[in-house]
């Protein structure tokens with residue numbers, strides 16, 4: 211496989227359960243060295259897509275290529291997978307759990323235990339080496355499970371909601387881990403509901419909604435879809451009337467300022483100019499930085515609206 215071959219390709223993949231579509235005609239690629247965030251509301255089809263990527267679930271139609279071929283044995287030892295459902299053998303110790311998975315991925319026994327010890331030390335779990343999984347806190351067990359998914363140093367990491375269930379400190383530890391892994395040239399695809407992690411970590415995000423892909427691009431491209439807002443206040447009257455032509459919505463905040471949701475065409479310099487012309491003396495003019503969360507809501511909301519329109523058209527026809 212050359213360096214330009216995508217690590218993962220889903221081509222028009224669909225999967226239904228009992229006649230209900232979970233994933234509908236989804237296509238995307240993950241290229242070598244990328245950190246890709248997989249976002250979407252509950253039930254959007256993320257886990258199903260990841261399982262198809264690994265070959266655990268067979269698509270009804272479309273095809274999946276992992277390392278340029280069908281997912282399966284050829285990818286043995288090259289992928290590290292953290293499943294959404296967490297679970298470790300209760301009686302295993304932390305080092306046994308990690309070594310066990312490393313061995314399943316082709317690492318020899320002695321090296322597997324040495325790696326387990328080294329990783330537990332490196333990620334602050336040195337004291338837990340001989341602790342049984344049943345005696346660990348939820349966060350600790352999750353870290354151990356993550357380490358067991360990555361101990362064989364795979365080329366490609368598929369992590370299904372790796373941040374869920376971790377406290378803020380451990381989320382930070384995990385973020386650092388992801389950066390370290392990426393710095394070694396590895397490729398990472400992770401699903402998350404936490405926009406801040408996606409915003410900070412990802413080269414690219416994929417957004418799913420109702421089984422379909424609704425966005426595929428960089429974080430800054432996604433932010434273009436977020437509504438733009440400006441917070442305004444003035445020391446005299448007439449502000450709301452003056453800025454109304456630039457707004458699709460506005461709200462009076464508790465501190466008296468106006469929160470303006472800008473229309474697509476509205477330009478902030480024009481708002482300032484109009485206020486000056488109208489004699490409105492501004493005491494506050496604060497364009498707000500859009501968040502990925504707002505872009506997410508806008509993109510998923512639009513998808514839901516489009517779907518409603520389609521349903522309505524079907525009903526009318």
Ligand SMILES: Nc1ncnc2c1ncn2[C@@H]1O[C@H](COP(=O)(O)OP(=O)(O)OP(=O)(O)O)[C@@H](O)[C@H]1O
Pocket residue numbers: 227231232250251252253254255256257258259294
């Ligand atoms: N094994 C299964 N049997 C039946 N239905 C399933 C199965 N797996 C997934 N589904 C359904 O497929 C849809 C997509 O689920 P999926 O778990 O892929 O979504 P998700 O985006 O990962 O959601 P979440 O963020 O809640 O984990 C849901 O409606 C779910 O109920």
